[in-house]
Amino acid sequence: MANMVTLKDSIPCEYCGLPTHRGVRETKPHDDVKTYCCLGCRIADGLMQGSDVSAANRTALTRLALAIFFTMNVMVFTMVLWTWNVHEIADEARVHAFHEVLRYACLLFSCPVLLLLGAPLVESAWESCKLRIFTTDVLLLAGVVAAFSYSVFSLLFDLPHVYFEVACMILIAVTLGKWLEATAKLKATNALRSLRQLLPETVRRVEHSSETVIPLEAVKINDRLRILAGERIPVDATLVSVSAVIDDQVITGESIPKPKEAGDSLYGGSLNLSGEMIVRATSSSSGGAIARLAEAVESATHWNCRSIRLADRLAAWFAPLIFVVCLFSFAYNMQPGFQHALMSSLSVVLIACPCALGIATPLALWVAINTGARNGVLFRNGDAVMNLAAVRSLAIDKTGTITSGKLQVSETFYASTSDAKTVDAIAKRLATASNHILSVAVYDALDGTPDSDHGDAFMFANLTDCPGKGVSAWIGSASAGALRTQAVLGSVRFALESGMSIPDDLQSRIDARPDLSIVCVAFDKQVQGMFLLAEYLRPEAVEVTRKIKDLGLKLRILTGDVSGRAESMESSIGVETIGELLPEDKSNQLKGMPQPVAMLGDGVNDSLALAVADVGIALDCGADVSRDAADVCLMGNTIVNLPWAIELARATRSTIRRNLVWAVSYNVIGIGFAATGNLNPILAAIAMVASSLFVLVNSLRLQSFDVAGTNRHAIEFDLTNEQTKKAETVSPSTSELLVASP
Amino acid sequence: MIELPLIFVAGFLGSSHCIGMCGPFAILLGTAPSSWKTGLLRQLIYSAGRVFTYSVLGATAAFCGVQLESMASQIVNIPAVLSFVAGCFLIYQGLLSTGFAGFFKKQSSGAPCHASGVLRQFLKSSAQTDVFLAGVFTGFLPCGLVYGILGMAGSTRNIGLGMVTMAVFGIGTIPIMVATGFGGKLLSVANRRRILRLAAWCMIVAGVLAVVRGVYFFNLTTATASPIDSCPFCP
Numbered sequence: 001m002a003n004m005v006t007l008k009d010s011i012p013c014e015y016c017g018l019p020t021h022r023g024v025r026e027t028k029p030h031d032d033v034k035t036y037c038c039l040g041c042r043i044a045d046g047l048m049q050g051s052d053v054s055a056a057n058r059t060a061l062t063r064l065a066l067a068i069f070f071t072m073n074v075m076v077f078t079m080v081l082w083t084w085n086v087h088e089i090a091d092e093a094r095v096h097a098f099h100e101v102l103r104y105a106c107l108l109f110s111c112p113v114l115l116l117l118g119a120p121l122v123e124s125a126w127e128s129c130k131l132r133i134f135t136t137d138v139l140l141l142a143g144v145v146a147a148f149s150y151s152v153f154s155l156l157f158d159l160p161h162v163y164f165e166v167a168c169m170i171l172i173a174v175t176l177g178k179w180l181e182a183t184a185k186l187k188a189t190n191a192l193r194s195l196r197q198l199l200p201e202t203v204r205r206v207e208h209s210s211e212t213v214i215p216l217e218a219v220k221i222n223d224r225l226r227i228l229a230g231e232r233i234p235v236d237a238t239l240v241s242v243s244a245v246i247d248d249q250v251i252t253g254e255s256i257p258k259p260k261e262a263g264d265s266l267y268g269g270s271l272n273l274s275g276e277m278i279v280r281a282t283s284s285s286s287g288g289a290i291a292r293l294a295e296a297v298e299s300a301t302h303w304n305c306r307s308i309r310l311a312d313r314l315a316a317w318f319a320p321l322i323f324v325v326c327l328f329s330f331a332y333n334m335q336p337g338f339q340h341a342l343m344s345s346l347s348v349v350l351i352a353c354p355c356a357l358g359i360a361t362p363l364a365l366w367v368a369i370n371t372g373a374r375n376g377v378l379f380r381n382g383d384a385v386m387n388l389a390a391v392r393s394l395a396i397d398k399t400g401t402i403t404s405g406k407l408q409v410s411e412t413f414y415a416s417t418s419d420a421k422t423v424d425a426i427a428k429r430l431a432t433a434s435n436h437i438l439s440v441a442v443y444d445a446l447d448g449t450p451d452s453d454h455g456d457a458f459m460f461a462n463l464t465d466c467p468g469k470g471v472s473a474w475i476g477s478a479s480a481g482a483l484r485t486q487a488v489l490g491s492v493r494f495a496l497e498s499g500m501s502i503p504d505d506l507q508s509r510i511d512a513r514p515d516l517s518i519v520c521v522a523f524d525k526q527v528q529g530m531f532l533l534a535e536y537l538r539p540e541a542v543e544v545t546r547k548i549k550d551l552g553l554k555l556r557i558l559t560g561d562v563s564g565r566a567e568s569m570e571s572s573i574g575v576e577t578i579g580e581l582l583p584e585d586k587s588n589q590l591k592g593m594p595q596p597v598a599m600l601g602d603g604v605n606d607s608l609a610l611a612v613a614d615v616g617i618a619l620d621c622g623a624d625v626s627r628d629a630a631d632v633c634l635m636g637n638t639i640v641n642l643p644w645a646i647e648l649a650r651a652t653r654s655t656i657r658r659n660l661v662w663a664v665s666y667n668v669i670g671i672g673f674a675a676t677g678n679l680n681p682i683l684a685a686i687a688m689v690a691s692s693l694f695v696l697v698n699s700l701r702l703q704s705f706d707v708a709g710t711n712r713h714a715i716e717f718d719l720t721n722e723q724t725k726k727a728e729t730v731s732p733s734t735s736e737l738l739v740a741s742p
Numbered sequence: 743m744i745e746l747p748l749i750f751v752a753g754f755l756g757s758s759h760c761i762g763m764c765g766p767f768a769i770l771l772g773t774a775p776s777s778w779k780t781g782l783l784r785q786l787i788y789s790a791g792r793v794f795t796y797s798v799l800g801a802t803a804a805f806c807g808v809q810l811e812s813m814a815s816q817i818v819n820i821p822a823v824l825s826f827v828a829g830c831f832l833i834y835q836g837l838l839s840t841g842f843a844g845f846f847k848k849q850s851s852g853a854p855c856h857a858s859g860v861l862r863q864f865l866k867s868s869a870q871t872d873v874f875l876a877g878v879f880t881g882f883l884p885c886g887l888v889y890g891i892l893g894m895a896g897s898t899r900n901i902g903l904g905m906v907t908m909a910v911f912g913i914g915t916i917p918i919m920v921a922t923g924f925g926g927k928l929l930s931v932a933n934r935r936r937i938l939r940l941a942a943w944c945m946i947v948a949g950v951l952a953v954v955r956g957v958y959f960f961n962l963t964t965a966t967a968s969p970i971d972s973c974p975f976c977p
Contacts, residue, residue, distance in 0.1 A: 061863060065875040072798045072878075079805040080901055 064175060067116040071168040073109045077102045078165040103155055103162050110164035114148060117171040134319045136353050139326070143349045144170050147681070150342060161339050166346060166681040173350070173685035177692045181359055184696040198269055199290060203234045206278060216285045223281045227272045235268040235288045237279035247271040251289045251376070251635055293635070296380075297373045314357075322352040322671075329675040336677070344677040350684035351670035356691040360659035363699040368652040371702055376635040377645040384631035387615045388646060389653035392594040393554035397586065397609065398569065398577070400602030401619055401639060402545070402557060403535040407437055407517065409445035410534035415503040415527065423529040426458060426475060427521040430489035433463040433471045438519050439489070442531050460487075469494040475523060487523035495520040495527050502527045537573070540640045545575050547643035551650075554594050558586045558609070587612040600642065617642070651705055659695045666691045746910050748951070749891055752944040753914020784873050785920040788865075791877020793912035796888070797905040799881070803896035804904025811899055819960055821899055826956030828893035832949030835890035836942040881912075890945055894952060 081102055121141050128135040144167045151162040202213050204226040211226060216234050219225070224240065227233055233246075239260050247257040248270035257273050260266065266279060268288030285291075326345045333341040365382040372379050379385050396402055414420045424446050431443035463473040470490015477484070488498045492510060495502070500522035502510070509530070510518060517533040538544075548555055557577040559566055566579025578589060586609040590597050599613035602620065610616030610630055618630030620637035634641055670687060673679040811820035864876035891911045895904035 062869075062872060062875065065864070065879070066871070069794075069875060069878055072795070076798055076801045076901075076905075079801055083805060083808050083901060 063116045064179070067113045067168075067175070068172060070109045070112045070116075071165075071172050074106050074113070074165050074168050077106045077109070081106075081162075106162055106164040107152065107155060110148070110151075110168050113168040113171055114144070117175050118144065121171065121174060134323070136319050136322065136349070139319060139322060139349045140170060140174055140353065143346045146342060147346055150339070163339075163343065163346075163681075166343070166685075169682045169685040170346070170350060173689045174353070177353075177689045180689070180696055181692060184359075184363060184700055198232055199285070199288075200232060200234055219281050219285050221281055221284060225279050225281060227277050227279060229272060229275050231272055233266050233268055233270045233272060233279060235281045235285055236283035237266045237268070237281050239264050239266055239277065240280050241277035243274070244272060244277045245274040247273050248636075251293065293373060293378065296378055296633075297369060318352075318357075322348065325352065325671060325675055329677070332675065333677040340677055343681055344674060344679075346681040347674035347677075347679045347684040348671060350681055350688050351674045351679065352667055353688050356659070356663040356695040357667060359692070359699075360663045360695050361656050363696065364652050364655045364659060364702060367699050367702040368648055368705075371705055372645065372648060375641060375644070377641050377648070378633040378635060379649075380631045380633070384615060385649050385652050386656075387596060388598060388617075388632060389649035391553065391596050391598040391615055391646075393556070393597045394548060395586070395590055395593060395597060395599045395609070395613065396555070396557045396575075397599070397601035398557050398559035399535065401538075401600050402541045402569075402573065403537055407441040407533045407535055409441055409531045410516075411532040412445075412529065413506060413509050413532070414529040416505055417503070418528040420529070423521055426487055426523060427489055427529065427531070429458065429460055430463070430471045430473060430487060430521070433473070434465045434489075436465075436467075438517065438533060439471065441533050442489070442519055445531065466490070466494065469497075470519070472498060485523050485525070487521070489519065489521050492518055492520055492527075492530075495522045498522065500525060500527050506530055538639065540638060542573060544639050544642055545573060548646070549575075551643060551646055553646070556589070556593060558589055600639070617645075648702070648705055652702060655698055655702055659698055662694055662698075663691065746907065748944050748948040749894065749907060749911050750914040752887070752891070752948060753911040754917060755940045755944060782920070784870070786916070787870055787873045788877040788880075789912070789916045789919060791874040791879075792881040792915070793877075793909055795878050795881025796908040796912035799888075799892055800895035800904040800906070800908025801901045802904075803892050803908075804898050804901045807896040807899045807904070808901070821897070822956045822959030824897035824899070824956075825952050825959060828897040829949045829952030829954075829956055831893040832890040832945050832952060834949075835887065836945035836949060838942075887945070890949070894948065897952060897956075 081099065118141075121137060121144070124137045125135070125141040128138055147163040147167040147170070151164045151167070153159070154162050199216060202215055203219055205212050205214050205219070206224040206226050219235050225234065225237065239262050241262065243262070244260045245257050246260050246266055248267045251267040251269055265282070267290075268283065268285075269290040326348050329348045330341045330345045333344040362382070365385055368385050369379050369382070372385075379388075414423055427442060428446040431439045431446070433439070458475050458477060461474045463471065465471050470488055472486060472488045472490075475485060475487045486498065488495055488500065492502070500520075502520075503526060506527055506529075509532075513532060519531045519533060520527045521529045521531075545555060555575045557566075557569060557573070557575050558581050559569070559577065559579050560581055563579045566577040569575075570577040581589065590599060590609060590613055596614035598615040598617055599609045600617040600619070601610050602618065610618060615632060616630040617632045617634065619634050619639065632645060634645070666687070670679065670684065674684060807820070807824050810824070864872040864879070867873065867876075888911075891908060895907040898904045898907060
């Protein structure tokens with residue numbers, strides 16, 4: 001198989017867009033002839049030329065239809081010939097004459113079939129011969145020629161049997177089977193084609209006070225665009241208008257529309273559900289989320305996974321093997337007669353046609369990858385689907401997956417002698433000096449509160465960001481115009497190191513909550529207040545972990561937090577949690593879990609574990625589907641689709657197994673019957689089409705595995721109930737809030 | 743065959759039901775032509791295609807009957823069984839259409855048939871060949887009425903007679919289909935339902951006759967009368 005193409009060289013099929021595994025034309029790079037992955041796609045493309053159905057080229061379809069019409073006639077003549085001996089014969093001479101008329105009618109009506117459908121098969125076989133690849137198309141063509149030639153010979157020399165109907169049925173079955181296969185491939189990869197068509201052809205660009213309508217391709221980065229209610233955002237952009245409600249389900253798979261504020265990022269292809277809005281483009285038309293997603297999915301379908309590579313290797317041996325079986329069958333059945341031997345060999349060729357076997361794995365994987373992408377789950381390749389289906393355990397990096405990854409101030413305490421207004425004002429001003437996640441959380445909590453807007457009453461100097469500790473500054477009253485004391489915002493240790501004391505009432509608070517992150521604000525030689533920061537569990541976390549456990553996976557949460565926080569997590573969510581882990585410890589933890597193991601992370605500080613795991617699953621990849629460490633990307637910033645993704649992978653694996661069991665059983669049993677002369681070629685042809693149809697329908701059923709929406713709604717419903725119960729019975733400080741260190 | 747006139751009437755009246763499914767095809771045919779003569783010709787060609795397919799199906803059913811008979815005639819009285827089963831099937835289809843056996847009826851669901859796209863291309867074509875081929879493929883569409891008559895064709899044990907049975911049924915469907923292609927709404931839904939009931943009763947009568955014939959065959963001994971007919975093509 002020296003001519004087998006590599007993935008890199010693979011040319012996409014002109015009809016269905018899938019890789020041309022056989023690489024029929026890759027040896028002629030300058031050839032402008034269209035490239036197809038199979039004979040079926042060549043036929044189907046001929047049938048459906050032109051994007052508009054009414055403008056489609058009907059000639060090829062008419063040819064197939066006419067061939068079927070002529071074959072129906074041949075079949076009726078043949079049936080009459082086959083039942084001749086059943087009836088009582090009155091006048092033998094006239095009957096013989098009529099018999100001859102029917103035989104010639106068979107010849108007359110089968111010639112058009114040969115002309116109409118034989119040409120593509122001849123062309124395909126010729127291509128294979130030129131590349132010295134022995135395919136089943138060569139065998140099928142040989143079968144057609146043999147059946148037709150023998151029948152003509154039989155007619156001319158008055159031999160008893162003719163097999164025109166066999167030649168016609170082979171051609172019809174092969175053409176119909178290949179066309180069905182090509183149509184199924186097109187259907188499997190149709191999701192992203194329709195996704196691209198969602199984008200508008202023209203957009204409104206706003207320049208100063210004027211507005212011009214320009215083609216989508218003309219949009220440049222930083223262009224200001226006006227989007228009306230109900231329109232899709234044409235490219236990735238940031239919101240300039242004050243607020244908007246956006247439905248980005250096509251990218252993230254999340255069905256709930258999200259409110260967006262000015263400055264928020266928007267995915268190209270998202271739907272504007274609110275009124276008119278202005279956005280600023282952050283990508284060109286070719287670099288938006290939809291283009292990236294489509295590119296990633298195309299790349300996934302172009303990747304030959306292990307099982308497809310194995311099937312390709314087997315296919316290379318299949319045709320020569322079948323040729324040997326044909327010879328054996330011919331020799332074995334020569335005893336009853338030449339006709340019987342010929343028919344047995346033809347049956348072997350037909351029943352052994354590996355259409356179903358060849359398409360059993362790739363078609364199911366293509367459908368799964370496209371179905372996943374349609375629901376906000378991007379499988380990097382076919383192996384990712386198969387590996388995810390096989391995993392027995394799942395490790396979850398806590399921060400950013402089970403929890404939101406964003407710290408929030410859950411509680412604020414002030415010293416009994418402090419003025420809350422002053423403490424908030426100083427804390428807010430100090431927080432602006434650092435980009436640390438804790439400073440940002442404190443600033444976010446105080447921003448907009450009336451008490452914190454008195455920063456102007458103080459003057460600040462020597463604002464210093466001490467990495468890993470906090471912020472310090474000298475402050476004084478603005479009215480006095482003099483600096484009088486040092487102020488710090490940071491950890492308890494930093495406050496102590498800065499010479500601050502901790503009042504007893506605040507010390508008791510610190511002792512009571514060892515599992516929380518604490519930020520102190522101190523001045524006048526003592527800690528004046530402190531902010532307790534918590535990381536919130538994602539609302540879907542409890543339901544999702546329960547569902548994953550129901551799927552039979554061993555679950556473990558890994559975190560770098562102190563043990564106290566890990567224990568708090570374990571008790572609140574009911575999943576084993578291991579704390580105080582460094583990134584390399586997390587990857588070591590995976591080895592102790594039932595194999596194969598999947599790792600879910602946000603891709604920030606768990607890249608090593610994601611890469612080490614059998615399946616790495618990353619979150620919130622909508623903006624960056626090219627993240628390499630993950631095999632599976634959840635496009636939205638939610639884990640709600642994770643159980644569904646595992647179920648889809650398992651359903652795909654089951655579908656592939658069913659397909660393979662069917663295809664292999666069909667071939668083995670069928671070849672057994674055919675080789676021993678117990679299978680009529682016409683039945684073999686019908687069985688061949690039926691087998692392909694079974695595999696196609698079985699694989700395409702995965703398209704309706706669209707339970708993401710159902711699951712989401714079910715979870716949302718459950719969560720509503722769950723949260724209501726929690727609010728009534730459980731203190732938020734112990735169950736909904738979980739502390740994490742960044 | 744005493745049932746042939748009944749089958750023609752069943753086809754004629756039963757096609758009032760067909761216009762529910764096949765009617766849109768006939769109407770599609772009527773949108774293209776410029777004159778009524780061309781339209782009529784297209785309708786007739788389309789119907790000829792359907793009749794052709796029905797005939798081939800009839801031949802196939804009869805062939806299967808013959809083969810079954812030749813294989814198992816020593817074990818059971820195949821002609822009697824075929825005739826009996828076909829009659830029962832006709833009665834069942836008739837009862838379904840009258841509404842008496844509605845509880846047996848399984849509702850169809852799912853996505854639209856992919857065949858419609860292919861058929862539309864042929865139906866909207868101006869070429870007569872395409873119109874004929876559209877008729878050929880429409881003949882394959884699943885229909886309880888067709889299945890019933892097909893069972894009857896299978897029990898004839900004679901390819902020629904099987905073809906004739908189905909052809910007569912197909913010819914019976916032509917008038918109302920052609921009228922539908924021209925008028926579109928010549929018949930109201932209520933009238934269609936009434937006519938369909940009449941057709942259903944025709945099917946039931948034909949079915950009863952087939953059952954009676956089957957019972958008659960059961961009572962015949964192979965020595966006194968072979969139910970095998972003579973060759974339909976012989977003089």
